[in-house]
Amino acid sequence: MYDLAVAYRIYPKVSKPSLGLPFDDDKYRQAEIALGSFKRSLGGLRVKVWAVLDGCPPEYAAMFRRYFAEEDLVLVPMPQVGNHGTFARQVEILLAQTDADAVYFAEDDYVYLPGAFAKMLAFLRGGKRVDFVTPFDHPDCYALALHDFPKRLQVFEGGHWRNAASTCLTFLTTRRALAEYEAVFRSYSKGNYDSSLWLSLTKYRILNPASVVRFLGMDRLMRRIMVKSWLYGWRQNLFGRRAMLWVPMPSVGLHLDRKNPAPGFDLATEMLRADVAEPLSSSGR
Numbered sequence: 001m002y003d004l005a006v007a008y009r010i011y012p013k014v015s016k017p018s019l020g021l022p023f024d025d026d027k028y029r030q031a032e033i034a035l036g037s038f039k040r041s042l043g044g045l046r047v048k049v050w051a052v053l054d055g056c057p058p059e060y061a062a063m064f065r066r067y068f069a070e071e072d073l074v075l076v077p078m079p080q081v082g083n084h085g086t087f088a089r090q091v092e093i094l095l096a097q098t099d100a101d102a103v104y105f106a107e108d109d110y111v112y113l114p115g116a117f118a119k120m121l122a123f124l125r126g127g128k129r130v131d132f133v134t135p136f137d138h139p140d141c142y143a144l145a146l147h148d149f150p151k152r153l154q155v156f157e158g159g160h161w162r163n164a165a166s167t168c169l170t171f172l173t174t175r176r177a178l179a180e181y182e183a184v185f186r187s188y189s190k191g192n193y194d195s196s197l198w199l200s201l202t203k204y205r206i207l208n209p210a211s212v213v214r215f216l217g218m219d220r221l222m223r224r225i226m227v228k229s230w231l232y233g234w235r236q237n238l239f240g241r242r243a244m245l246w247v248p249m250p251s252v253g254l255h256l257d258r259k260n261p262a263p264g265f266d267l268a269t270e271m272l273r274a275d276v277a278e279p280l281s282s283s284g285r
Helices: 027-041 058-067 083-095 114-126 175-180 182-190 195-200 208-216 221-240 266-274
Strands: 004-010 047-054 073-078 102-107 111-112 153-156 159-164 171-174 245-249 252-257
Touching: 004 027, 027 058, 027 102, 027 111, 027 266, 047 058, 047 083, 058 073, 073 083, 083 102, 083 114, 083 175, 102 114, 102 175, 111 266, 114 153, 114 159, 114 171, 114 245, 153 208, 171 175, 175 182, 182 195, 182 221, 195 221, 195 245
Parallel strands: 004 047, 004 102, 047 073
Antiparallel strands: 102 171, 111 252, 153 159, 159 245
């Protein structure tokens, strides 16, 4: 058995150019920095990785082979199908595999801090009421009215964790939880928003009529988030078990979005630090 099963999706083009980050015009270089930081952050954990290659040229498969041993790696080439198609494939892979109970959805634009996965896995297994864990403390949690509600805080093995209403599509969970909420996650590939499906899972705001009316009256994006949560997730909203999503404070993984950096971090600095870190080969553990 492995400690963790990971479906890591990667796309060979820069999706958000001109963000002012290092190597903005070189997706391969950015992707290798991210993958190298991911590998180092695993520490001594036994991890099996499925590399979901979204229209990638051969050098991307070669990149994964440099970092992971053959027995720990499965290459999953796909035609260029985009976010919705590759996320659906991640769901299929992580539900079908029997190598690990803990599963991780990874995207190619995150840089990880050392020891990130040992911390997240320990909290997933030992924290109170933990269904999902994100590595990223999104600044929206502090700035948007959608996230303005009383928070819970857990102190676990010296780290601080806060509950959240939503996150991106990079997260840790268990096969059991993924199976329980499979229909909600599959709705993303049918047109749901990531924020909307998370609201259905965590049930913040969507069950309070006053909150629903308030957000329907806000800007177009907020209105769409609320509508899509009910359009695609009404069964979960009304009848499903509320899931608990937890965020580390500070972040242990950084989304490479210059406009939305995790509090307390400079993305360019962290990318350059990861770029010069000691490399690991596929034989490294």
